[in-house]
Amino acid sequence: MEGLSGKLTQDAPLAKLVWFKAGGTADWLFEPADADELRTFLERLEGSLPIMALGLGSNLIVRDGGVPGVVVKLGKPFAGVEVQDDHVLACGAGAHGILVASTARDAGVAGLEFLRGIPGTVGGFVRMNGGAYGREVGDILIDCDVVMPDGRCHNLPASDLQYSYRHSALPAGAVVIGARFQGEPGDPDAIGAEMDRIAQAREQSQPVRTKTGGSTFKNPPGYRAWELVDAAGCRGLTMGGAQVSEKHTNFLINTGDATGAEIEGLGEEVKRRVYENCGVELEWEIQRVGRP
Structure with missing residues (x-):
């Protein structure tokens, strides 16, 4: 240091x-x-x-x-958002999705409204190809600045990230420090209305005021994860202080004093029950890190 x-x-x-x-x-x-x-x-x-x-x-x-x-x-220091020419937004990796979407709205830049519905920061969006309400980061990313584990800095075009559903080719240990998103001309009032619609839909359908981790499982091709979890009888299922949300069954919540093991263990139990019920193996969307 x-x-x-x-x-x-x-x-x-x-x-x-x-x-x-x-x-x-x-x-x-x-x-x-x-x-x-x-x-x-x-x-x-x-x-x-x-x-x-x-x-x-x-x-x-x-x-x-x-x-x-x-x-x-x-x-x-990494949370700035700057509007550039041609409806481009240059964002620090620490900028919240709400800030990015709001800055775009105020500048009359459309196409980034969906970021209002993703809890998180630009760095996470870029790494995981974050998405919501029919769009994902791969649709708007121009390039990103990344610091590698050895300290080297690279600017990577979106094509190098090889995006797929909630996945990128960024190597482990690479730290995203900034990104540029491409928008399009839009009316601030219309953009704001769409952001309000997204916020309301999220509030009504998701347990946003609980200790949660967002969508737990990826949607398997042809299915919605929450429907499979519900069909397997997992709504409200608990393990210690962890619970499958009653409001949206693809969300796990910490009811007060859950351990990391209880939250992960509950997710694995849900996976087991879904596979037993319909033969579909769910894949984690939530990242699990650290030592057991």
Whole structure:
């Protein structure tokens, strides 16, 4: 950390940083002051430790044994959003989806409204090809800036990410620090109305005011995950302090004091019951990290 002004914490509790409010600690938590500090820090590590970027922790189960290596938390220095020519938005990886969509609305840039419905930050959206309400990041991404685990910085066009459903080809340990999204001309009032519609639909259908992790399972081809979970009789199913949401069965919730193991274990039990009921094997959409 010599010459660096960012914050480095050993055995840092992660539960308070993720939406489930559960799980263990990070061996090390690094909060860089800017992109140059992040590059310098990773360069000094020389690839000797695993690296994991953390945004809002909205789609993440942290296991109780903690996360090995270094967790990189990108804060306010990475949360800017700038409107550029030709209806392009340049966004820091720490920018919230709501901020990106709102900035686009105010500038009369359409096509990014769906980001209003995804809880999380740009870095997570880019890595996981985040999507909602019929669109996904792969539809709007121009390119992204990435710091590799050895400190090298690359600008990657969207084509290099080889996007598929909730997946990209970004290597493990690569930290997204910024991205550019392509919008189109639009009327701010119409854009705002669409954002309001998305927000209302999300409020009505999802347990947004609970300790949750977003959509638990990917939709299998030809199916909706929540319908399979419901058909298998899992609505309201519990394991310790973890529960399948009564409101939306593709959401797991922490009812108060669930452990990471209980949340993950409940998800595995749901997978087992769905397969037993209809022969479809669900695939996790929520990321699970750390030691059991």
